[in-house]
Amino acid sequence: MKEIIEINNLCFAYKEDTILNKINLKINQGDFAAFIGPNGSGKSTLLKLITGSLKPMQGQIKLFNTPVEEFNDWAKVGYVSQKVRSFNDSFPATVREIIGASLYRKMGFFKLLTNKLENEIDRVLDLVGMLDYKARQIGNLSGGQQQRIFIARILINQPEIILLDEPLVGLDIKAQEEFYRLLNNLSQELDITIVMISHDIHVISNQADKIVCFKKGQVFTHQAENFNYNDYFRR
Numbered sequence: 001m002k003e004i005i006e007i008n009n010l011c012f013a014y015k016e017d018t019i020l021n022k023i024n025l026k027i028n029q030g031d032f033a034a035f036i037g038p039n040g041s042g043k044s045t046l047l048k049l050i051t052g053s054l055k056p057m058q059g060q061i062k063l064f065n066t067p068v069e070e071f072n073d074w075a076k077v078g079y080v081s082q083k084v085r086s087f088n089d090s091f092p093a094t095v096r097e098i099i100g101a102s103l104y105r106k107m108g109f110f111k112l113l114t115n116k117l118e119n120e121i122d123r124v125l126d127l128v129g130m131l132d133y134k135a136r137q138i139g140n141l142s143g144g145q146q147q148r149i150f151i152a153r154i155l156i157n158q159p160e161i162i163l164l165d166e167p168l169v170g171l172d173i174k175a176q177e178e179f180y181r182l183l184n185n186l187s188q189e190l191d192i193t194i195v196m197i198s199h200d201i202h203v204i205s206n207q208a209d210k211i212v213c214f215k216k217g218q219v220f221t222h223q224a225e226n227f228n229y230n231d232y233f234r235r
């Protein structure tokens with residue numbers, strides 16, 4: 001099985017405040033892993049360490065078998081932050097234009113190959129179930145639909161892993177469930193690895209296959225089918 005993330009004996013502190021203490025973690029290709037744990041338990045900190053924006057004090061992180069400090073193939077890594085931008089009603093662009101803008105950058109001087117461009121837009125919109133919305137104004141879509149468009153933009157780069165820092169704040173339960181299902185499909189059908197911070201333990205444990213629990217500087221990994229929500233919180 002191909003290892004996408006491997007973390008060994010990792011320690012991290014902000015000044016004297018130890019946040020992660022000798023943690024180990026493996027994420028394999030096609031895993032859908034959920035990071036769960038109380039506020040301030042280090043979930044976002046670990047994502048920042050994985051993306052190289054913070055440096056470990058001890059231990060090692062490997063991405064695609066390369067130490068993160070030497071890793072440079074960032075097109076393989078999609079990232080959705082907590083503060084997903086939302087477009088307001090008057091934002092003057094269609095879904096097609098928003099996706100197309102990312103493609104122009106990627107395709108460079110091939111931008112005249114309009115058929116190829118159009119096919120690529122259709123491909124990623126189809127993957128997120130938004131093909132019928134291609135001509136719609138982005139600002140008129142619901143929060144959940146805009147979220148799908150963000151994922152479509154990330155899919156343009158054909159990432160092998162997508163990291164999401166709690167991107168569902170403000171979405172209703174139905175939109176959250178649909179979004180989890182979309183991520184589950186991407187991991188099952190395209191073998192894309194998903195790592196997501198979530199506070200909604202009940203919903204995420206139905207969709208993710210690995211549950212990574214953060215507690216008092218430690219990290220425990222459970223298979224979702226063996227994960228008992230009550231055990232975790234009683235301990």
Ligand SMILES: Nc1ncnc2c1ncn2[C@@H]1O[C@H](COP(=O)(O)OP(=O)(O)OP(=O)(O)O)[C@@H](O)[C@H]1O
Binds near residue numbers: 040
């Ligand atoms: N830049 C920083 N400087 C100092 N302390 C920080 C910094 N960023 C985070 N912390 C502290 O580190 C701890 C872990 O924060 P982190 O954001 O990783 O937690 P989290 O599990 O993602 O929390 P939440 O679920 O609330 O988003 C918290 O106590 C936080 O206050």
